[in-house]
Amino acid sequence: MPTNDEQKFSLKRRSVCASGVGLATLGPLGLAGCGGGDKVDPPLPAASAAAMGSMTGQQAAVGARRFVHPGLLHTQDDFTRMRTKVAENAQPWASGFARLTSNGRAQLGARPRALQTVIRGGPGENFAQMYIDIARTYQLALRWKVTGNKDYADLAVVFLNAWSSTMTAINGDTNAALAAGIYGYQWANAAEIMRTYPGWAAPDLARFQALMLNVFYEANHRFLVNHNGAKITNYWANWDQCNLASMLAIGVLCDRPDIYDEALGYYKSGTENGASSQAVYYLHPGYLGQWQESGRDQGHCTLGIGLASVFCEMAWNQGDDLYGYDNNRFLAGAEYVAKSNLQDATGAFYGVPFASYRNSHYFTASLALGAQGHHRPVWELIHNHYVNRKGLAAPYTAMMAKLLGPEGDGNNGDQLGFGTLTFSRDPVKPGAAPSGLSAIWSGRQMVLSWWGSAGASSYTVKRATVRGGPYTTVKSGITDLLSYTDSELASGVYYYVVTAQGPAGESAASGEAKGYAGVHAHTRLPMNQTTGTTATDSSGNGRNASLVNGPAWVAGRSGARALAFDGVDDYLSLPQDALADLSDFTIAAWVYWDGGRNWARVFDFGLGTMHYMMLTPCANDGLMRFAVTTNHGIGEQTISGTAALPTGQWVHVAVTLSGRTGTLYVNGAPVGSNPDIRHAPFRLGATSQNWIGRSQYESDPYFNGKIADFCIFRGALSQGSVATLLSGQPGSAVESPVSLDPNTGESIGVQQRSTFCEV
Structure with a gap:
């Protein structure tokens, strides 16, 4: 079981070199090593090696996927829009094009300065020479597409051919991985634009594709698999995200679905810092998504936002909606970072909430003020997708785009720039309904969050006690933070919708969100059966658990039944997403532990060693411990x-x-508490490994003993109500805490008699 020094992580890794970061050299065939040149990377697993395929640019088996070309940051429809709008002198496209044509790197006459070995970090650093030539190539390609002047296309081809016939390696210290990622996706985008130009010969395109596979993709892949041998949370989100962007772009450019899908899968379900759920670390009310690096400095935050946005746009143009993935999680992060770096009318920076964050070498409890007010030309892409393409409200992103428009070049090679020209779209018609409404019972209050509608001026929250209404207005005139806290509710089930007020009046209602106030049955596994391979959920919610590897039905306490676990390999498995909508909660059980090694589990709900919630009878400190994390053991x-x-x-x-406030009880008495448990169960995401008797960590022991009457409640029982669970015999008729004051958690009168543990 990991402690705060992160003794475990889900992939086996060697310790980092020297100072804990690890020096590396990225060459054409892999990572040379730490300090003296020893290899830090173990041989690739067979599956990974197969995924890499040939490094000659030969296409792998395509399967069902067919790529759109051009189809990275820009499609042919995008170029048609740019050309038409510029010809019409329409704004903001005309001003965006003027920024392009006035840039020194977008002119005819320059010659390439191709390097055999690009170095980023350490002695002999020369990488700026490459990113300047990338900017020239990309800007020349844009001028050709917008104007049709082949002189720009011919010169762009000269740059592409010079680099593909010269470059063989990327070297340097660990920063070489940044070069492979940032400049990999940028080169691929320039080449993807030019692949449709008849003047770029097929053998030259193939040679460029080979460069991207043999040097850039190889480096991207090895970094994402091994991270220079570092601990799993060592490298910040932007390191992963630039390499993911490069990998995705190379997959499209080289018609390699395997490479494309490798990047897509990592972003959705990877365990390192660049995955979606790790980069947007914490969702505050109103869907303000705290960015992982927000406690580090604001320059790296805006870099990460820029890198993630190009990844999402390239995937969008191939039919994959990562912008909308996990309820627009990326937009939540973009709005948070934009708000963090904007000033109000008085010149003060907007305030944002903050949840403490820890990784393998850093802890922060507050927003970083370093480089606050950082302005990076990455916001037009995000604004135009969410607002003008999808009709959502993104007020702080929109403010950033307006502040920086028309966007120019890419800030010393970190991004390609010129988003006003390339990404601007005509606004959608206002009046759409709000979306993404959620209702979470937390701190004995119902906390609502939703996504707003483009063009809306305010929002109205409505509530009902039956599905579908009729609804009563509980709050109108809500602006800015799209959240409302409904307090002083009686125990019960409530249904909410939200409408938007706009130029045309009130919109249609959002989708309905269901919320539970007070304490309600969620799951009850009495374990009073005598046979079978399923532990039946008697709560009526259908969350039956499967017996895995043969736990045995045995005699329990006071003549009742229980399940016995042998401590070798058997456990119970609850359904996927068992805790998906749970915030305030109570989990209770009768446990008979036969002892054994530390880190066995009474329960462990999660999706691996990245996100989990567990209870162990004994940790390394000799104490019983509850733990929850969305950032591995270190968090x-x-x-x-x-x-x-x-x-x-x-x-x-x-x-x-x-x-x-979390509290741990033994025999009805509190034995420990923590007033700052921020990771409620719903924050774990889509948990697929919801286990009783087994750990997310393979090396931890299985539970050895018996468990009975395993119950999960929505809502937190008070100490008195927890004690009530001990007052009756299993299966007997006892007073049930079914009617609890939602504001205090105390019983307000017994409304029915029920079997033990039912509410």
Whole structure:
């Protein structure tokens, strides 16, 4: 089990070199090593080697996917729009084109300065020579597409051919990985534009594709697999994201679906910092998505936003919507970073909420003020997708785009620039309904968040007690943060919708969100069966658990039944996404632990060693521990007891979370608490490994003992109500805490009699 020094991670890795970062040299066939040149990378797994395929540019088996060309940052429809708008002298395209034509790198007459070996970081650094030539190639390609003047196309081809016939390696310290990522995706975009030009000979295109595969993709792949041998959270999001962008772009340019899908899969479900759920670390109310590097400095935040946006746009142009992935998670991050770097009318920076963040070498509890107010020309792409393409509101992104427009070149090679020309779109018709409404019971209040509509001036929240209404208005005139907290609710189930007010009046209602106030049954596994391979959920919610590898039905406490786990390989598995909409909660069970090694699990719900929530009878410090994390072991938020779970006897254990306050109980008495548990179960995402008796970590022992009456409640039971769970015999009729005050968690009267643990 990991501790705060992150002893474990999901991939086996060697320790970092020297100072803990690890020097590396990226060559045409891989990473040379740390310090003395020893290899830091183990041989590639067979599956990874197969995914890499031939490094000669030969296309792998295509399968069902067919790529659109040109189809990276710009499609042919995009170029048609640019040409038409510039010819009409329409704004803002005309001013964006003027920024391009006035740039020194967009002119005829320059000659390439191709290098055999590009060095970024360390002695002999020369990478600026390459990014200047990339900028020239890209800008010449744009001028050709907008004007039709082949002189620009011919010169762009000269640059592409010079580099593909000369360059063989990227070297340097660890920063060589940044060069492989940033300049890889930029070169691929310039080449993707030019591939449709008849004046670029097919053998020359093939040679350029070979350069991208043999040097850039090879380096991208090795970095993402091995991260220079570093711990899993060592490299910040932008390191992964530039390499993902390069990999995705090379997949399209070289017609390699395997490479494209490798990047896509990593972004959606990877375990390192550049994956979607790791880059946008924490969603605050109103879908303000705290960026992973927001406690580091604002320059790196805007870099990460720029890199993630080009990744999303390139995938969009191939039919994959990563902009909308996980309820527009990237937009949440973009809005947070934009707001962090904007000033209000008084000149003060806008305030944003902040959740503490820890990785393998850094901890921060507040927003970084370093480089605050950082302006980077990356916002037009994001604004035009979400607002003018999809009709969503993105107020802070829009403010950034307006502030920086018309966008010019790319800030010393970090991005390609000229987004006003290339990404501007005519606005959509206003009046769309809000979307993405959620209702989360947290801290005994219902917290609503939603996505706004382009052109809306305010929003109205409506509530009902039956599905579909009728609804009563509870709040109108909501502006700015798209969130509302509904307080002082009686225990029950509520249904919410939100409408937008705009130029044409009130919009249609959003989709309906269901919220549970107070305490409600979620899952109950009495484990009172005698046979079968399924532990039946008696709550009525259908969350039956599967017996895996043969846990045995045995006698339990006081004549009831239980499940016995052998400590070798058996466990219970609950359905996927078992905790997907759970915030405040109570988990309770009767446990008979036979002892054994540390880090066994009473339960462990998650999707691997990146996101999980667990309870162990004994951690390395000799204490019972609850932990939840969305950032591997290093990011655990914990509650420790005062001792290990007693062995050889039935013990009742419970964990509650109310808002941020988590409490651990043994036999009805609190034994530990933490007032800053921010990772409620719903923040774990789509959990696929929801286990009783087994850990997310393969090396941890399985649970050895018996478990009975495993219950999950929506809402946090009070101490008195937790004690009530101990008052009756299993299966007997006892008073149930079914009616609890949603503001205090205390019983307000017994409305029915029920079997033990049911509410």
